[in-house]
Amino acid sequence: MKDPKTDYLTCPIRHVIGKFGDKWSLLVLYSLHTSESGVLRFNELRKHMNDCSQKMLSATLKNLERLSLIHREVYPVVPPKVEYSLTQTGLSLMPSITSLIEWAQKHFKEVIPKDVIID
Amino acid sequence: MKDPKTDYLTCPIRHVIGKFGDKWSLLVLYSLHTSESGVLRFNELRKHMNDCSQKMLSATLKNLERLSLIHREVYPVVPPKVEYSLTQTGLSLMPSITSLIEWAQKHFKEVIPKDVIID
DNA sequence: TATGGTAGTTACCAAAAAGTAGGAATTGAG
DNA sequence: CTCAATTCCTACTTTTTGGTAACTACCATA
Numbered sequence: 001m002k003d004p005k006t007d008y009l010t011c012p013i014r015h016v017i018g019k020f021g022d023k024w025s026l027l028v029l030y031s032l033h034t035s036e037s038g039v040l041r042f043n044e045l046r047k048h049m050n051d052c053s054q055k056m057l058s059a060t061l062k063n064l065e066r067l068s069l070i071h072r073e074v075y076p077v078v079p080p081k082v083e084y085s086l087t088q089t090g091l092s093l094m095p096s097i098t099s100l101i102e103w104a105q106k107h108f109k110e111v112i113p114k115d116v117i118i119d
Numbered sequence: 120m121k122d123p124k125t126d127y128l129t130c131p132i133r134h135v136i137g138k139f140g141d142k143w144s145l146l147v148l149y150s151l152h153t154s155e156s157g158v159l160r161f162n163e164l165r166k167h168m169n170d171c172s173q174k175m176l177s178a179t180l181k182n183l184e185r186l187s188l189i190h191r192e193v194y195p196v197v198p199p200k201v202e203y204s205l206t207q208t209g210l211s212l213m214p215s216i217t218s219l220i221e222w223a224q225k226h227f228k229e230v231i232p233k234d235v236i237i238d
Numbered sequence: 239t240a241t242g243g244t245a246g247t248t249a250c251c252a253a254a255a256a257g258t259a260g261g262a263a264t265t266g267a268g
Numbered sequence: 269c270t271c272a273a274t275t276c277c278t279a280c281t282t283t284t285t286g287g288t289a290a291c292t293a294c295c296a297t298a
Contacts, residue, residue: 041245042244057246074245079243080246082245
């Protein structure tokens with residue numbers, strides 16, 4: 001008789017999905033990883049994810065920082081300047097993520113995306 | 120000036136997240152992959168994911184079948200018997216997924232899961 | 239005084255995801 | 269005729285997610 005809550009706590013898959021399986025987290029990590037300097041500012045990130053709202057980007061960054069996957073460096077200047085970068089932990093995650101992305105690039109040409117409505 | 124819709128269609132990350140970044144898909148794939156025979160029935164899968172409702176499991180399986188990641192074999196017997204297994208495409212995805220899972224197993228001990236409330 | 243630029247936050251609202259409870263279909267066994 | 273077993277489906281409700289628009293704060297510059 002497993003307790004769902006306990007089960008959740010011990011299931012690595014649900015940890016992964018639950019923590020950064022949302023709409024924007026992987027895109028943030030990927031953007032940081034592929035940027036030349038490895039560092040991006042708030043509005044630079046927004047340009048990389050061109051239809052992400054300020055609110056969602058802000059929430060996503062806050063979450064990733066909480067998980068120690070990204071680092072947030074604030075420069076006390078005017079106008080404000082904040083730089084985001086991957087932490088060591090975040091960096092260690094990237095091979096797995098790029099593996100997933102490469103798979104998608106190879107195989108989703110084969111898979112019929114029936115859920116995409118062309119209007 | 121990128122069109123968000125077009126952008127969505129060409130972004131592999133959003134493909135991945137959008138198609139099987141939901142709460143249960145990875146768990147289904149993983150369960151099938153780690154089962155001895157490589158084949159599981161509906162209620163066997165439910166036992167592997169002990170707090171997934173019938174509705175959600177059913178919807179998840181239908182989605183994965185639509186994406187050609189799993190195969191659904193129906194035996195016309197009474198009571199009904201349906202077996203699910205990975206397709207070749209599904210199987211080709213597993214290294215990337217297990218990579219992610221292994222990362223989670225290693226690193227989420229380090230990460231403080233502040234969103235988990237112990238009551 | 240007014241404007242601009244950066245990095246957000248907040249309130250409000252709509253849409254999507256997911257849980258619950260019940261029904262449906264099948265047909266051999268009793 | 270009824271029940272049981274298995275695999276779902278449907279209607280209903282709740283929860284979560286995400287979008288929009290407006291707002292803050294800072295100070296330098298015009």
